Amino acid sequence: MGNQINKITVITKDHFDLLLAADPSNELVQRYLKNGLCFEYSLEDELVGVLVLLKQLDSIEIINLSIAEKFQRQGYATQFIEFSKKWTLQHNVTTLKIATGSTSFHQLYLYQKLGFRMYQIDPDFFIKNYSEPIYENGLHLKDRIQLKMKLI
Numbered sequence: 001m002g003n004q005i006n007k008i009t010v011i012t013k014d015h016f017d018l019l020l021a022a023d024p025s026n027e028l029v030q031r032y033l034k035n036g037l038c039f040e041y042s043l044e045d046e047l048v049g050v051l052v053l054l055k056q057l058d059s060i061e062i063i064n065l066s067i068a069e070k071f072q073r074q075g076y077a078t079q080f081i082e083f084s085k086k087w088t089l090q091h092n093v094t095t096l097k098i099a100t101g102s103t104s105f106h107q108l109y110l111y112q113k114l115g116f117r118m119y120q121i122d123p124d125f126f127i128k129n130y131s132e133p134i135y136e137n138g139l140h141l142k143d144r145i146q147l148k149m150k151l152i
Contacts, residue, residue: 008040
């Protein structure tokens with residue numbers, strides 16, 4: 001396999017488990033997998049992370065980006081985002097979007113550091129769309145923050 005990002009043709013249990021680590025709604029993950037393009041980052045024969053890109057009308061959205069716990073905070077999410085930027089431009093799209101929870105402090109920092117700007121807050125998104133409460137960083141997650149980046 002080597003050390004690279006490749007398109008996923010068959011979603012394995014390992015892929016799905018990583019997707020659920022970033023988005024605990026089995027229903028939502030199943031829904032966006034139908035239209036999304038899935039990629040994996042592998043290091044030798046080990047799965048580092050997964051990425052799902054979704055084509056919108058005038059943008060590409062990173063709908064799921066998940067890194068295995070043992071590989072977190074080692075630059076792999078940044079590599080996935082750089083890959084997503086190139087992929088977006090190669091498909092003649094100039095806006096890349098991503099969304100995260102308002103309590104996802106590490107993700108919010110990383111996305112802004114890489115050039116994303118906040119453009120919308122969806123109040124109570126996680127309360128309305130998830131059957132179980134989600135707690136992150138000791139806080140009840142309620143709101144979704146959407147960010148975007150113009151690539152040109």
